Amino acid sequence: GENVEQHPSTLSVQEGxxxxxxxxxxxxxxxxxxxxxxxxxxxxQLIIDIRSNVGEKKDQRIAVTLNKTAKHFSxxxxxxxxxxxxxxxxAARDSSNTGKLIFGQGTTLQVKP
Amino acid sequence: EAGVTQFPSHSVIxxxxxxxxxxxxxxxxxxxxxxxxxxxxxxxxxxxxxKESKQDESGMPNNRFLAERxxxxxxxxxxxxxxxxxxGVYFCASSQGQGNEQFFGPGTRLTxx
Numbered sequence: 001g002e003n004v005e006q007h008p009s010t011l012s013v014q015e016g017x018x019x020x021x022x023x024x025x026x027x028x029x030x031x032x033x034x035x036x037x038x039x040x041x042x043x044x045q046l047i048i049d050i051r052s053n054v055g056e057k058k059d060q061r062i063a064v065t066l067n068k069t070a071k072h073f074s075x076x077x078x079x080x081x082x083x084x085x086x087x088x089x090x091a092a093r094d095s096s097n098t099g100k101l102i103f104g105q106g107t108t109l110q111v112k113p
Numbered sequence: 114e115a116g117v118t119q120f121p122s123h124s125v126i127x128x129x130x131x132x133x134x135x136x137x138x139x140x141x142x143x144x145x146x147x148x149x150x151x152x153x154x155x156x157x158x159x160x161x162x163x164k165e166s167k168q169d170e171s172g173m174p175n176n177r178f179l180a181e182r183x184x185x186x187x188x189x190x191x192x193x194x195x196x197x198x199x200x201g202v203y204f205c206a207s208s209q210g211q212g213n214e215q216f217f218g219p220g221t222r223l224t225x226x
Contacts, residue, residue, distance in 0.1 A: 004155070034214070043117070043204055043217035044156070089156060098169040099144060099211030103156040 002027040002094050006104025014112050019080050021088055021107045024072040029095035033073050035064060038087045038106075047088075048075070080111045115139070117218035119205050125224045131193040134221045138187070138207030144168075145188050146208075146215060147180060151201035159203075162188060163211075174199075195225045 003026040013019050025033075031052040036044035050057045050064045050073065057064050061080075066073040077084055087108050091101040118137045126132050138145045147159040159178070160170040164185035173180070177196070182188040192199055202222050206215040 006155075032212070036217070041219070043206075043219045045217065046214055049214070091156075094158075096169070097211065098161050099208065099215070100146065100158045100161055100169060100172075101148075101156075101215065102158065103148075105155045106153070 002030055002092055002102040004090060004092050004102050004104045006090050006107060008107060009105060010108045010110070012110045012112065013080055015080060015082060017080055019075075019077045019084070019109055019111075021075045021090065021109075022072060023074070023090035023092075023104050024070075025092045025102075026071065027092070027095050028068075028071060030092040031095070032093040033064070033066060034091050034093075034101070035062075035075050036089045036091065036103075038089065040086075044089055077109075080109075082111050082113050085109055085111045117205055117207050117216050119203075119218040119221050121221060122219065123222045123224075125226065126195055127226050128197055129194045131191065132195055132223060134190045134192075134203055134223070136188045136190070136205030136207075136218060138205070139216055142207035142209055142216075143185070144208045144211055144213075144215075145182060146206040147188070147190055148204040148206065148217075149201050150204065150220075151198075156204065159190075192223075195223075197225050199223060200225045 034049035063076045090104040145162040158172040161168045162182045202220040
């Protein structure tokens with residue numbers, strides 16, 4: 001089955017700097033990769049996603065890149081702000097087509113003002 | 114439009130007791146998923162309903178866990194009897210179709226003493 005690895009587990013940046021979180025997956029048949037942001041006391045919220053027919057997707061300060069050959073994808077946050085501080089999860093949709101998501105271990109991002 | 118709701122938000126029980134968690138998905142969402150995050154690790158899939166039918170229960174840890182979705186609306190997840198290792202945050206998510214975005218609830222934090 002699918003396995004997703006996420007790094008780093010914690011990331012601390014200065015406000016205004018960029019943050020990059022990387023994930024690898026094992027199942028080459030996976031075709032959908034969402035990123036979720038979880039703030040304290042809340043559930044994970046989708047912030048951006050990418051499908052396997054696209055190499056890059058951008059939405060304002062966040063972008064995701066996908067390298068299907070290497071089976072890795074990354075989240076890029078530019079001009080970080082204190083409100084970006086949260087736990088970020090990458091995921092891959094399992095190729096069994098039931099829709100279940102396989103998550104990475106999570107990255108705790110701290111943006112220092 | 115109301116999001117996914119879960120009840121209770123927190124539950125503290127003793128080993129051997131029974132606990133029932135409830136999830137109300139977004140109205141009209143046929144797909145309902147249960148996930149669990151244990152001790153800061155990855156969010157792990159438990160099971161998936163399509164309407165009232167269990168589509169995939171491959172992630173259920175053992176037969177102490179019972180999930181139901183009578184009538185295809187809200188779902189319950191019962192743990193009986195609870196063990197220490199069942200502690201964690203239980204998330205529910207719903208989506209319109211299996212290929213659509215999954216919306217997560219705020220989670221239920223279960224502590225087994």
